[in-house]
Amino acid sequence: MALPKSTAREGTSPAIGAAHDIVASGQRAAARSGSSAGDQTRSATFSVWRGGAGPAGGLRDYKTAVSEGMVVLDAIHQIQSESANDLAVRWNCKAGKCGSCSAEINGMPRLMCMTRLSDLDLDKPVTVEPMRAFPLLRDLVTDVGSSFRAKKRIRKFTPRAPDAPDGTWRMSQADADRVQEFRKCIECFLCQDVCHVLRDHQLHEEFVGPRLLVHAAQLEMHPLDVLERTTELKDAHGIGYCNITKCCTKVCPENITITDNAIIPLKERVVDRHYDPLVKLVRLLRGKKGESREKGLR
Amino acid sequence: MAEYQRHEHDVLVIGAGGAGLRAAIEAAHAGASVGLVCKSLLGKAHTVMAEGGVAAALGNVDDRDNWKVHFADTMRGGQYLNDWRMAELHAKESPARVNELEAWGAVFDRTDDGRILQRNFGGHKYPRLAHTGDRTGLEMIRTLQDYAVHQPIDVHMECTIVSLLKDGGRVAGALGYDRERGRFKLFAAKAVILATGGIGRAYNVTSNSWEYTGDGQSLALNAGAALQDMEFVQFHPTGMVWPPSVRGILVTEGVRGEGGILVNKEGRRFMFDDIPENYKSSTADNEEEGWRYTQGDKSARRPPELLTRDHVARAIVREVREGRGSPHGGVFLDISWITSKISNGGEHIKKKLPSMYHQFKQLADIDITAEPMEVGPTTHYVMGGVRVDGDTQMSTVPGLFAAGEVAAGLHGANRLGGNSLSDLLVFGKRAGQYAAEFAARQGSPRIDAAEADAMTRAALEPFARDAATAENPYKVQHDLQEMMQELVGIVRREDEMRRALDALAGLRDRAGKVAVTGNREYNPGWHTALDLPNLLTVSEAITRSALERKESRGGHFRDDFPDKDPAYAKFNIVVRRGTGGEIQVSREPLTEMRADLKQIIEENK
Numbered sequence: 001m002a003l004p005k006s007t008a009r010e011g012t013s014p015a016i017g018a019a020h021d022i023v024a025s026g027q028r029a030a031a032r033s034g035s036s037a038g039d040q041t042r043s044a045t046f047s048v049w050r051g052g053a054g055p056a057g058g059l060r061d062y063k064t065a066v067s068e069g070m071v072v073l074d075a076i077h078q079i080q081s082e083s084a085n086d087l088a089v090r091w092n093c094k095a096g097k098c099g100s101c102s103a104e105i106n107g108m109p110r111l112m113c114m115t116r117l118s119d120l121d122l123d124k125p126v127t128v129e130p131m132r133a134f135p136l137l138r139d140l141v142t143d144v145g146s147s148f149r150a151k152k153r154i155r156k157f158t159p160r161a162p163d164a165p166d167g168t169w170r171m172s173q174a175d176a177d178r179v180q181e182f183r184k185c186i187e188c189f190l191c192q193d194v195c196h197v198l199r200d201h202q203l204h205e206e207f208v209g210p211r212l213l214v215h216a217a218q219l220e221m222h223p224l225d226v227l228e229r230t231t232e233l234k235d236a237h238g239i240g241y242c243n244i245t246k247c248c249t250k251v252c253p254e255n256i257t258i259t260d261n262a263i264i265p266l267k268e269r270v271v272d273r274h275y276d277p278l279v280k281l282v283r284l285l286r287g288k289k290g291e292s293r294e295k296g297l298r
Numbered sequence: 299m300a301e302y303q304r305h306e307h308d309v310l311v312i313g314a315g316g317a318g319l320r321a322a323i324e325a326a327h328a329g330a331s332v333g334l335v336c337k338s339l340l341g342k343a344h345t346v347m348a349e350g351g352v353a354a355a356l357g358n359v360d361d362r363d364n365w366k367v368h369f370a371d372t373m374r375g376g377q378y379l380n381d382w383r384m385a386e387l388h389a390k391e392s393p394a395r396v397n398e399l400e401a402w403g404a405v406f407d408r409t410d411d412g413r414i415l416q417r418n419f420g421g422h423k424y425p426r427l428a429h430t431g432d433r434t435g436l437e438m439i440r441t442l443q444d445y446a447v448h449q450p451i452d453v454h455m456e457c458t459i460v461s462l463l464k465d466g467g468r469v470a471g472a473l474g475y476d477r478e479r480g481r482f483k484l485f486a487a488k489a490v491i492l493a494t495g496g497i498g499r500a501y502n503v504t505s506n507s508w509e510y511t512g513d514g515q516s517l518a519l520n521a522g523a524a525l526q527d528m529e530f531v532q533f534h535p536t537g538m539v540w541p542p543s544v545r546g547i548l549v550t551e552g553v554r555g556e557g558g559i560l561v562n563k564e565g566r567r568f569m570f571d572d573i574p575e576n577y578k579s580s581t582a583d584n585e586e587e588g589w590r591y592t593q594g595d596k597s598a599r600r601p602p603e604l605l606t607r608d609h610v611a612r613a614i615v616r617e618v619r620e621g622r623g624s625p626h627g628g629v630f631l632d633i634s635w636i637t638s639k640i641s642n643g644g645e646h647i648k649k650k651l652p653s654m655y656h657q658f659k660q661l662a663d664i665d666i667t668a669e670p671m672e673v674g675p676t677t678h679y680v681m682g683g684v685r686v687d688g689d690t691q692m693s694t695v696p697g698l699f700a701a702g703e704v705a706a707g708l709h710g711a712n713r714l715g716g717n718s719l720s721d722l723l724v725f726g727k728r729a730g731q732y733a734a735e736f737a738a739r740q741g742s743p744r745i746d747a748a749e750a751d752a753m754t755r756a757a758l759e760p761f762a763r764d765a766a767t768a769e770n771p772y773k774v775q776h777d778l779q780e781m782m783q784e785l786v787g788i789v790r791r792e793d794e795m796r797r798a799l800d801a802l803a804g805l806r807d808r809a810g811k812v813a814v815t816g817n818r819e820y821n822p823g824w825h826t827a828l829d830l831p832n833l834l835t836v837s838e839a840i841t842r843s844a845l846e847r848k849e850s851r852g853g854h855f856r857d858d859f860p861d862k863d864p865a866y867a868k869f870n871i872v873v874r875r876g877t878g879g880e881i882q883v884s885r886e887p888l889t890e891m892r893a894d895l896k897q898i899i900e901e902n903k
Binding site: 030070087092171 | 402566
């Protein structure tokens with residue numbers, strides 16, 4: 001097949017510059033990760049949860065071929081197409097961006113698409129189980145509806161009046177950065193999965209859980225938002241249930257420092273608003289939240 | 299009549315990515331009762347994968363930018379096959395749609411004076427893409443999702459539509475099933491908006507998720523609507539190529555926008571070797587000028603890495619085929635070289651491209667601040683889709699609307715990066731608005747129970763077949779993907795596409811024999827079986843349209859007709875179903891462009 005020929009094959013590139021170093025570095029990187037597709041094939045066993053909760057389900061072993069660079073989700077897909085066509089699993093982007101394929105791999109809550117087989121001991125069966133904090137639907141799929149419903153109960157983003165006559169706002173990059181950490185959450189709900197309040201005590205209706213506290217934190221610290229949600233965080237969303245074990249932070253695939261950066265500051269705000277007598281008095285006299293100066297540029 | 303969960307809405311929106319969410323919000327604002335169907339959980343749609351940014355001529359970074367320049371860029375990128383009315387509306391309205399997102403809570407990166415920052419992208423004359431690092435799609439979908447959950451919108455999560463329903467000539471609703479229990483759902487609706495995205499899963503190497511099986515295009519065609527421009531499939535130049543399991547995953551054009559360069563194994567920046575005539579005057583002819591452009595020098599011209607996607611993808615294919623590729627069959631994309639240009643370059647890269655850094659580190663053991671990436675083309679987007687009215691987004695079937703990737707028109711023969719996210723917002727809103735208006739003028743549709751019953755029976759057939767002797771749905775899907783990749787991919791030829799048509803007939807036969815095991819509860823084997831007819835339909839539409847266009851233009855490259863043919867600049871290729879169900883191809887002449895728009899194009903040449 002012929003493609004359009006490049007027109008400047010002869011002569012030196014106008015832009016060689018550092019390019020030879022780039023090639024050398026690229027060749028080294030490629031060599032490091034194996035030189036061609038398909039080599040180093042071996043097989044491994046995956047113990048996958050099949051069926052419903054309790055005695056209605058159990059782990060079942062599947063053996064499948066594994067090759068260079070595979071992640072757990074690849075193995076699950078392979079098993080699904082080879083020998084378990086009805087194996088229920090959620091996934092979408094396969095690149096750690098959508099947060100659909102959460103599971104417990106060898107007991108650790110992780111995204112299947114971002115867990116490389118080379119990081120696991122394949123001499124033993126790899127267990128793949130559904131998230132345990134949520135009601136099991138079937139196989140690896142759970143009912144995460146409670147986490148979706150909880151968001152409806154948190155009051156929505158409400159901006160201050162626009163800063164410019166054209167209806168737009170101004171904010172500094174530093175202020176934007178402060179909430180970006182929270183807004184990069186992909187809603188995989190792994191933090192909800194490990195939270196003992198949800199996992200062991202099943203208080204899904206009383207406590208919104210770390211994911212939704214991260215959501216509340218981005219609203220509360222949003223440079224443009226003017227609402228104050230501390231009262232409902234305390235009364236309706238159950239922030240007091242969190243006793244800062246930091247398990248959520250440990251499992252976050254986006255490396256959001258959930259406890260230190262989101263939950264603790266929210267807890268401090270709740271304490272300031274509701275338990276600090278001096279602030280309470282000032283607020284009573286002023287009759288408003290005195291919030292806007294803490295937020296944004298002004 | 300079989301058993302259904304019945305739902306009634308003024309407006310039913312099928313698909314909950316950016317376009318579907320924006321349409322649902324607008325229809326709800328207009329007072330319509332709205333149902334929103336998502337194939338996955340809410341917020342997981344493919345929009346979440348968009349990285350680089352949303353194109354809008356805000357003029358925040360370069361005040362020479364305005365809607366006219368954006369319009370001209372979009373038309374030039376689309377090789378003038380675009381629906382000029384849509385390109386006009388898009389360029390005019392996208393700034394307002396982006397600002398509106400900020401009012402709903404989106405946080406974009408900022409300029410020094412606190413406004414929305416904009417970045418360079420291929421084919422855009424000025425820095426135009428509002429962005430949030432390299433996860434703009436996530437920012438957009440989360441903003442729309444969080445706004446929508448506080449609107450009166452009924453969300454039907456994990457629900458797949460298998461067919462549209464009609465009442466005489468007009469649309470009457472849709473029939474689908476819920477994944478969780480496998481129960482059928484019957485939606486009666488006065489207007490239906492398709493926002494189902496693309497067709498990437500018809501190909502083997504793709505950046506698209508399992509959902510992108512051409513549902514909307516297929517539903518529309520089956521309901522009597524016309525599709526157009528289906529030959530124009532965009533192969534994004536930079537997908538990951540190694541390791542094999544990540545092949546096709548997107549590497550944002552933002553890498554090149556931030557100064558990333560493409561290099562072959564000889565160390566040559568091969569993009570300088572072949573700059574198309576119509577971009578020569580606006581493209582740098584040396585490395586230094588290209589670099590200055592990426593760093594905001596207004597007097598500099600853009601580097602050739604930022605030429606349009608169709609061109610860059612073909613240049614990469616050329617390098618690989620002529621033996622100058624990287625070890626795993628791609629080329630090198632390097633951003634690490636900028637560490638020699640700017641102080642603290644490593645941190646700068648991590649800040650500007652955090653998810654790319656993360657993605658390569660975790661999936662390929664590559665540190666992009668120190669090493670080049672290996673990249674190659676990946677099936678990314680379909681420019682073609684449902685033929686719609688430019689203003690209202692209504693298809694040729696009364697009451698059936700389409701917005702976003704599933705609709706055709708805005709992008710012509712090739713889409714510019716960043717124009718898809720703005721497309722979703724501008725035409726999602728328009729579809730919502732006009733669908734609500736349309737619904738307000740209609741009485742309740744009549745649902746044909748017998749028609750719905752027949753559809754549910756057909757959908758359940760795979761359970762009745764004997765799995766031991768029947769076809770495996772995953773295998774049929776896989777064979778289809780391999781075939782389309784090989785025979786109707788980036789480089790196309792008459793004989794290969796004829797073979798593809800034969801292969802499609804065979805695959806259709808096999809798809810009619812698939813069996814599924816297990817029961818109806820969350821059964822991906824069954825879901826895959828039901829997606830197959832849609833994939834086959836869009837694959838045939840692509841192949842027949844590509845055969846008809848005997849020239850090379852934009853995303854469509856014919857090895858046997860490698861040049862652009864002016865005669866083909868005068869029409870779109872349209873497909874419809876004939877009375878016997880066969881796919882018919884026709885040529886529909888472009889409408890004459892308004893004189894004032896012609897003048898804008900001349901002024902921006």
